Amino acid sequence: MARVLVAFASREGHTELIAHHVVRQLEDRGHLTRLINLTRHEGEAGADDYDATIIAGSIHVGSFAPEVLGFLMRHGPAVREHVSAFLPVSLSAASHDDAEIAAINEIADRFLFEAGWQPEFVEHVAGAVYDRELNAVERTVLHMIMRQHETVPDPSGSTVLTDWGRLDEFIGAFAAKL
Numbered sequence: 001m002a003r004v005l006v007a008f009a010s011r012e013g014h015t016e017l018i019a020h021h022v023v024r025q026l027e028d029r030g031h032l033t034r035l036i037n038l039t040r041h042e043g044e045a046g047a048d049d050y051d052a053t054i055i056a057g058s059i060h061v062g063s064f065a066p067e068v069l070g071f072l073m074r075h076g077p078a079v080r081e082h083v084s085a086f087l088p089v090s091l092s093a094a095s096h097d098d099a100e101i102a103a104i105n106e107i108a109d110r111f112l113f114e115a116g117w118q119p120e121f122v123e124h125v126a127g128a129v130y131d132r133e134l135n136a137v138e139r140t141v142l143h144m145i146m147r148q149h150e151t152v153p154d155p156s157g158s159t160v161l162t163d164w165g166r167l168d169e170f171i172g173a174f175a176a177k178l
């Protein structure tokens with residue numbers, strides 16, 4: 001049984017769902033977990049006392065929330081000591097366009113270089129579009145991007161692009177290292 005820290009930053013709430021899913025899956029495998037919501041600046045006391053770390057953050061206009069880098073600035077030495085994973089969440093991760101995939105790889109690589117972090121796993125996860133969380137311009141732009149990906153926005157206003165099966169495969173591979 002390992003102790004796994006899962007920290008996340010989420011603007012529209014989907015990375016939060018992903019982080020909760022990761023935690024549930026790890027707990028089902030018998031591991032102890034702790035979840036830290038970086039967006040809400042939750043307490044980080046004891047955050048260095050874990051056997052493994054997973055950090056998830058969504059991409060907005062080509063960047064991760066500054067709270068993700070802030071966490072690594074404070075806890076990087078502990079995170080670097082053990083097995084770790086980075087989960088960038090984006091719309092482009094659902095794309096079949098090589099240029100879009102290359103772009104998110106570059107965004108993640110640049111971030112990891114800046115943070116001085118080389119996680120064992122970098123798993124890009126396709127995100128979601130929740131119309132209620134967006135202003136009119138954001139909604140129009142994201143619907144246009146989805147249509148370019150040949151995805152029809154869900155009439156319910158929640159279009160979830162995450163491949164949960166693929167995420168579970170990643171969790172299995174990560175858990176195998178614990």
Ligand SMILES: Cc1cc2nc3c(=O)[nH]c(=O)nc-3n(C[C@H](O)[C@H](O)[C@H](O)COP(=O)(O)O)c2cc1C
Nearest residue numbers: 010011012013014015058061062090091092127128
């Ligand atoms: C204003 C805005 C900007 C975004 N910029 C990007 C982007 O540059 N690249 C991308 O692939 N996805 C982009 N997205 C899509 C988000 O990464 C995706 O909706 C993700 O699920 C958001 O996760 P969150 O709910 O945890 O914040 C953007 C979304 C919004 C609303």
